[in-house]
Amino acid sequence: QQPVQSPQAVILREGEDAVINCSSSKALYSVHWYRQKHGEAPVFLMILLKGGEQKGHDKISASFNEKKQQSSLYLTASQLSYSGTYFCGIETSGSRLTFGEGTQLTVNP
Amino acid sequence: KAGVTQTPRYLIKTRGQQVTLSCSPISGHRSVSWYQQTPGQGLQFLFEYFSETQRNKGNFPGRFSGRQFSNSRSEMNVSTLELGDSALYLCASSLVAGRNSPLHFGNGTRLTVT
Numbered sequence: 001q002q003p004v005q006s007p008q009a010v011i012l013r014e015g016e017d018a019v020i021n022c023s024s025s026k027a028l029y030s031v032h033w034y035r036q037k038h039g040e041a042p043v044f045l046m047i048l049l050k051g052g053e054q055k056g057h058d059k060i061s062a063s064f065n066e067k068k069q070q071s072s073l074y075l076t077a078s079q080l081s082y083s084g085t086y087f088c089g090i091e092t093s094g095s096r097l098t099f100g101e102g103t104q105l106t107v108n109p
Numbered sequence: 110k111a112g113v114t115q116t117p118r119y120l121i122k123t124r125g126q127q128v129t130l131s132c133s134p135i136s137g138h139r140s141v142s143w144y145q146q147t148p149g150q151g152l153q154f155l156f157e158y159f160s161e162t163q164r165n166k167g168n169f170p171g172r173f174s175g176r177q178f179s180n181s182r183s184e185m186n187v188s189t190l191e192l193g194d195s196a197l198y199l200c201a202s203s204l205v206a207g208r209n210s211p212l213h214f215g216n217g218t219r220l221t222v223t
């Protein structure tokens with residue numbers, strides 16, 4: 001079952017913050033986040049495991065709410081280099097990583 | 110360390126033909142997964158291999174098949190190509206097959222079916 005990402009697209013000015021959500025209809029074992037720039041391969045950002053942990057990666061962090069079966073990616077003080085499509089991938093019982101449709105993030109000067 | 114290498118980068122085929130795509134994982138990585146990427150559909154899981162065994166398979170018709178060799182290199186084959194098979198096919202490797210293993214993607218093979 002594909003996770004649902006929201007919003008589908010977001011446009012920011014440099015320095016603004018954004019939140020991307022990822023929801024699952026099934027219980028989650030883990031959530032992966034990846035970023036793909038136009039014409040390039042997706043690049044791994046972070047993994048969150050069962051347990052509701054929050055992880056950080058420079059000014060990009062994420063949380064995992066096991067009860068709500070969702071994860072959120074937080075981008076603070078966005079930079080031009082943050083532009084790209086963000087994918088969440090979920091692992092549920094018996095399945096390999098299933099990705100959402102992606103959230104297109106554009107950061108303008 | 111060299112990244113994931115996919116060949117060829119681009120392919121143009123006609124309906125009814127078959128195609129084989131190749132993926133060389135990062136050295137030491139034993140798990141290889143394949144994904145199909147199309148606009149609006151995101152990344153659709155095709156299959157995952159670990160130690161030459163298929164561990165998981167996505168919801169694709171039997172025309173899509175794959176295999177993994179003893180050196181962890183993997184191939185994906187699509188027979189009787191259809192127009193809807195036009196997509197970017199991404200291969201990703203990970204150290205092991207499991208929930209804590211990040212995927213490292215190759216640049217993909219862009220397949221166009223005419």
